[in-house]
Each structure stands twice: as C-alpha cells, then as structure tokens.
Amino acid sequence: MAQLYLIPVTLGESDLQTVIPDNHRNIILSISHFIVENVRTARRFLKKVDKNIDIDSLHFYELNKHTDQNRISSYLQPIKADQAVGIMSEAGCPGVADPGAEVVRIAHQKGIQVVPMVGPSxxxxxxxxxxxxxxxxxxxxxxxxxxxxxxxxxxxxxxxxxxxxxxxxxxxxxxxxxxxxxxxxxxxxxxxxxxxxxxxxxxxxxxxxxxxxxxxxxxxxxxxxxxxxxxxx
Structure with missing residues (x-):
C-alpha cells in the first residue's frame, strides 16, 4: 500500500537546499496527490522543488478551518489505488501548530503507513x-x-x-x-x-x-x- 507523507515547507523565502534534505526532492516529485492548507502556497513550493514540474497534472485537496470534516477521509482514497499522498501546511511541519493531525489520525485507523519527513519547525x-x-x-x-x-x-x-x-x-x-x-x-x-x-x-x-x-x-x-x-x- 502507498504511504501518507508529511512534507515540511520552508518558513518563508529561505533557500530550499539549506532547510530540506536533498533526498526529499525525489519523494515529493513522485507524489501526485497533495492535502494542503493553501493551494496557491503549495503550488509555489512545488515549483521551488522543481521549476519544470507539471503543476496542472497534480491534485490538491484543501485542509483548513473551512474544510468539511466529513470530506477529510476521502482525501486518502488515492492510497487505495497505491498512489502516495502528501500533506503540506503553508509553512513548517504539518500537524504541528498547523492542519494535518486529523488526516494522520484517520490514516492510522485505516492502517496506512505515515511517514514524517525532516524539515524546519x-x-x-x-x-x-x-x-x-x-x-x-x-x-x-x-x-x-x-x-x-x-x-x-x-x-x-x-x-x-x-x-x-x-x-x-x-x-x-x-x-x-x-x-x-x-x-x-x-x-x-x-x-x-x-x-x-x-x-x-x-x-x-x-x-x-x-x-x-x-x-x-x-x-x-x-x-x-x-x-x-x-x-x-
């Protein structure tokens, strides 16, 4: 089964290479489905990871204070088809002072492996x-x-x-x-x-x-x- 990745985002306009390990790049670029706090911020970050990334081929699901809690479980559907899902907040680490914990809780209930990635907090x-x-x-x-x-x-x-x-x-x-x-x-x-x-x-x-x-x-x-x-x- 595919995994749920918790992807740290830079704390502002800092250089990606100084705060996020190089090996994260390949993992991030292998993911097509992202649960994000803000779509615009997420798209900008992914362009930072790879300026040639095909943003329009990716799928984004918003998770913030306006999200219908009953829809959150459906955000993990791609994992059933063996497609990894990533979670990103606007800055820093998802689930720590930012949205993400509810998705992770549901993932544990469903037996989905949760992978926290190293990055700035x-x-x-x-x-x-x-x-x-x-x-x-x-x-x-x-x-x-x-x-x-x-x-x-x-x-x-x-x-x-x-x-x-x-x-x-x-x-x-x-x-x-x-x-x-x-x-x-x-x-x-x-x-x-x-x-x-x-x-x-x-x-x-x-x-x-x-x-x-x-x-x-x-x-x-x-x-x-x-x-x-x-x-x-």
Whole structure:
C-alpha cells in the first residue's frame, strides 16, 4: 500500500537546499496527490522543488478551518489505488501548530503507513536557540485576544515556569506582535526570561533571549514578522 507523507515547507523565502534534505526532492516529485492548507502556497513550493514540474497534472485537496470534516477521509482514497499522498501546511511541519493531525489520525485507523519527513519547525528551532529548558516545554498556540483574558493567561503560563520548571511557547498573528510584547512586558516579573525568535531560517533571522526588565529598555522591530515567543527562567 502507498504511504501518507508529511512534507515540511520552508518558513518563508529561505533557500530550499539549506532547510530540506536533498533526498526529499525525489519523494515529493513522485507524489501526485497533495492535502494542503493553501493551494496557491503549495503550488509555489512545488515549483521551488522543481521549476519544470507539471503543476496542472497534480491534485490538491484543501485542509483548513473551512474544510468539511466529513470530506477529510476521502482525501486518502488515492492510497487505495497505491498512489502516495502528501500533506503540506503553508509553512513548517504539518500537524504541528498547523492542519494535518486529523488526516494522520484517520490514516492510522485505516492502517496506512505515515511517514514524517525532516524539515524546519519554527517551534523546535526557537526552543533550541532560546537557552531555556528544552527537557520540559509546552506549546500553547495563540493566547486569548481580549486584553484581560490574555493578561490572566500570561500570568498562568509564567507561574508554570516556576512551579513546573516548564518553558512556555506561543505565537501571535505577526501584525499583533508588538501588542503581545507589550502585554508580556506589563504582566511578567522583571527577572522572567523572554526569547523572541523571528524570521527563522531567513536572512533576516532574529533570536534574542533577555529578561523582561531588559526588554523593557529596548523593544525589537518585530511587527509583521513571523515570531515564536518563549517564557522561561
């Protein structure tokens, strides 16, 4: 039986060769059916893999918040005909802070072999570079949008740093980065550490870990840049 491949995508316009192993190219080019978060992004990535690829011969199935959950199982139909299927999110690794987990769950139920492929994960790259506890950490996704609720959540996460020795990771929509940074600076203790990791794997990559009191003296230019935030000690 054919396999379900989890295909990592570059984190922006980084050079493919620097973040994705060469042997992935042949696997990707052997696949005709792709479950994708965004068709346009997926087509652009595949052109990056091989500029001569025949995009119009490929089949794309969208998987995002608008997808009818009852249709997801049908996306795996090509595997019954011994045709491999690949999953791609807009950037990074599918199923990790991005769509894909539901398809993988169904694949396991159907006895389909799932093959995760090596590639860039902003969560792991940021954690590696933070200098914080990588033995015990939690990814929390997006924090609440409402200011009061967000403040409570930040204080809860900060408490876990000290009570459980657990680093806390989260993200924000890039255009709200400075808003989130202000909320962190206003709600966290001065000695708590904050790592900000932006534009990972790109030429403009920025990774710094400082105490909250140090960040209060000088805010970085992170607005509208994809970022991971990590609180630790």
């Amino acid at each position: 902003s969560i792991l790259l940021a954690m590696m570079a933070s200098g914080m506890n990588g033995q015990n950490f939690a990814f929390n996704g997006y924090l609440p949008i409402k200011k009061g609720e967000k403040g409570k959540q930040i204080k809860l996460l900060e408490n876990r740093i000290y009570s459980e020795n657990q680093s806390q990771l989260f993200i924000e929509a890039p255009y709200r980065n400075l808003q989130l940074l202000d909320d962190l600076l206003n709600n966290c203790q001065p000695h708590t550490k904050l790592c900000i990791a932006c534009d990972l794997t790109l030429e403009t990559e920025f990774i710094k870990t400082k105490s909250i009191s140090e960040w209060r003296k000088s805010k970085p230019a992170i607005q509208k840049r994809p970022a991971i935030f990590i609180l630790g000690k």
